[in-house]
Amino acid sequence: xxxxxxxxxxxxxxxxxxxxxxxxxxxxxxxxxxxxxxxxxxxxxxxxxxxxxxxxxxxxxxxxxxxxxxxxxxxxxxxxxxxxxxxxxxxxxxxxxxxxxxxxxxxxxxxxxxxxxxxxxxxxxxxxxxxxxxxxxxxxxxxxxxxxxxxxxxxxxxxxxxxxxxxxxxxxxxxxxxxxxxxxxxxxxxxxxxxxxxxxxxxxxxxxxxxxxxxxxxxxxxxxxxxxxxxxxxxxxxxxxxxxxxxxxxxxxxxxxxxxxxxxxxxxxxxxxxxxx
Amino acid sequence: xxxxxxxxxxxxxxxxxxxxxxxxxxxxxxxxxxxxxxxxxxxxxxxxxxxxxxxxxxxxxxxxxxxxxxxxxxxxxxxxxxxxxxxxxxxxxxxxxxxxxxxxxxxxxxxxxxxxxxxxxxxxxxxxxxxxxxxxxxxxxxxxxxxxxxxxxxxxxxxxxxxxxxxxxxxxxxxxxxxxxxxxxxx
Numbered sequence: 001x002x003x004x005x006x007x008x009x010x011x012x013x014x015x016x017x018x019x020x021x022x023x024x025x026x027x028x029x030x031x032x033x034x035x036x037x038x039x040x041x042x043x044x045x046x047x048x049x050x051x052x053x054x055x056x057x058x059x060x061x062x063x064x065x066x067x068x069x070x071x072x073x074x075x076x077x078x079x080x081x082x083x084x085x086x087x088x089x090x091x092x093x094x095x096x097x098x099x100x101x102x103x104x105x106x107x108x109x110x111x112x113x114x115x116x117x118x119x120x121x122x123x124x125x126x127x128x129x130x131x132x133x134x135x136x137x138x139x140x141x142x143x144x145x146x147x148x149x150x151x152x153x154x155x156x157x158x159x160x161x162x163x164x165x166x167x168x169x170x171x172x173x174x175x176x177x178x179x180x181x182x183x184x185x186x187x188x189x190x191x192x193x194x195x196x197x198x199x200x201x202x203x204x205x206x207x208x209x210x211x212x213x214x215x216x217x218x219x220x221x222x223x224x225x226x227x228x229x230x231x232x233x234x235x236x237x238x239x240x241x242x243x244x245x246x247x248x249x250x251x252x253x254x255x256x257x258x259x260x261x262x263x264x265x266x267x268x269x270x271x272x273x274x275x276x277x
Numbered sequence: 278x279x280x281x282x283x284x285x286x287x288x289x290x291x292x293x294x295x296x297x298x299x300x301x302x303x304x305x306x307x308x309x310x311x312x313x314x315x316x317x318x319x320x321x322x323x324x325x326x327x328x329x330x331x332x333x334x335x336x337x338x339x340x341x342x343x344x345x346x347x348x349x350x351x352x353x354x355x356x357x358x359x360x361x362x363x364x365x366x367x368x369x370x371x372x373x374x375x376x377x378x379x380x381x382x383x384x385x386x387x388x389x390x391x392x393x394x395x396x397x398x399x400x401x402x403x404x405x406x407x408x409x410x411x412x413x414x415x416x417x418x419x420x421x422x423x424x425x426x427x428x429x430x431x432x433x434x435x436x437x438x439x440x441x442x443x444x445x446x447x448x449x450x451x452x453x454x455x456x457x458x459x460x461x462x463x464x
C-alpha cells in the first residue's frame with residue numbers, strides 16, 4: 001500500500017433489513033467508502049456486492065471468514081484488509097499501513113448486547129470487560145497497540161462500561177488518552193480516545209446522536225450515542241475525520257422527529273470515519 | 278441379619294478424573310486430524326485475580342485457528358479456581374449470553390448457591406457441556422465457513438503457483454529459442 005492513503009470506513013447497524021443495504025451503494029458513491037462494517041447484517045449480501053461493483057469504483061467483496069457479529073464488505077485487496085479474529089461480540093480485521101512503525105492496524109468491529117435483550121448495566125460492564133481483556137490478549141500477540149474499535153456498544157460514551165478502567169476505558173480527550181496506562185489496584189489499564197464525546201447535541205455538525213430512543217420513561221436523553229469509534233493513542237494521529245451520516249448522498253436516512261428512520265430503514269445511523277495511513 | 282451398609286459416595290468418584298485442560302487438549306488434537314490439517318486449535322490460558330481479593334482463577338479459552346488464513350475464532354472459555362479444576366464454568370455462544378455473565382460472576386464474585394447454568398462439578402458433566410458446544414449449529418457453521426475459505430485460499434495459491442511455473446517455463450522456452458535457433462526464414 002502506498003503512503004499517504006486515506007481510507008474511509010463506515011460502520012452501520014443495518015437492523016437485519018435487506019433494503020437498508022441498498023443505501024450502501026449511495027454511501028459508497030458519495031463518500032468513496034473503502035470498508036463497510038455491518039452489524040445485524042442479513043446472510044445474503046451478494047446483491048449488495050453486485051450493486052457496489054456496478055459503481056465501477058473498485059472490486060468489493062465480503063471479507064468475513066466465518067459467522068461474526070460484525071461483517072465486512074471492502075474494496076481493499078486481500079492482504080491489505082483481512083479478517084483475522086472473531087469472538088462472541090467482535091470481529092477484528094488487520095489493515096496494512098505504511099505510516100506506522102508496525103505496519104498494521106487492528107480494526108475491531110463490535111456489537112455488544114442491548115439492555116432491551118436482558119442485560120443490565122452491570123452485565124454490560126462485564127461484556128465490555130471481557131471484550132477488552134481479549135483485545136489486550138490480541139494486541140500482545142501482535143506486539144503492538146495500533147487498535148481502533150468501532151461498533152454498536154449499546155452504551156453511551158458516559159456509561160460505566162465505556163469509561164471504567166474495568167471496561168473499555170474510553171476517554172473524552174486525546175490528552176487524557178495519551179497519558180500512561182492507568183494504574184489501579186496494581187494492575188495497568190490501557191486507554192482509548194473516544195471522539196464520540198464531541199458529537200453529542202446540536203452544537204456540532206450532524207445529528208445529535210446515532211440512535212433515538214422513543215420512550216415515555218422519566219429519564220430519557222432521547223438521542224443516544226450507541227455507535228462509537230475509539231482509538232488507542234498510537235493511532236490517534238492517523239484519525240482524519242468523523243461523521244454521523246444523516247444522508248447517503250441521494251436519500252435522507254432520517255424519519256420522524258428528524259431521528260433515524262426506524263420505520264423503513266435502521267434505528268441506527270451510520271458512522272463514517274477516515275484514516276490517513 | 279442386618280442389611281449391608283450402602284455406599285453413600287457419589288458414583289462420579291473414580292480413580293481417574295480428567296482435568297478441563299486435558300479434555301480441551303484432546304479436542305484440540307482431534308481438529309487437525311478431522312480437517313486434514315486445515316484447522317488447528319489453540320488453548321489460551323490466563324490467570325485472573327478476583328477483584329479486591331487474593332484468589333486466582335484460571336481461564337482457558339479454546340480458539341479454532343486456520344494457519345493458511347492467519348485467522349483465529351474463539352468458540353468458548355472456561356474458568357475455575359486455580360489448582361481446583363472443579364467446579365468449572367463454561368462460556369460459549371451455544372450456551373447463551375447468560376453464560377458469559379455467570380462466568381464473569383464466578384471470576385469477580387461469589388455465585389449464589391443454585392446458579393448451576395453452565396457449571397460442571399465433574400469431568401463427566403464438563404464433557405456433556407462441552408459436547409453441547411462442540412456439536413452446536415454455531416460451531417458447525419463456523420468450522421464449515423473457515424474450512425471452505427481456507428480451501429479456496431489454498432486452491433487459489435496453487436493455481437497462482439502453477440501459472441507462475443508455466444510463465445517461467447514459457448520464458449525459459451523463448452530464451453532457448455533465441456538467437457541460436459534458426460527460424461524457418463533462415464533455413
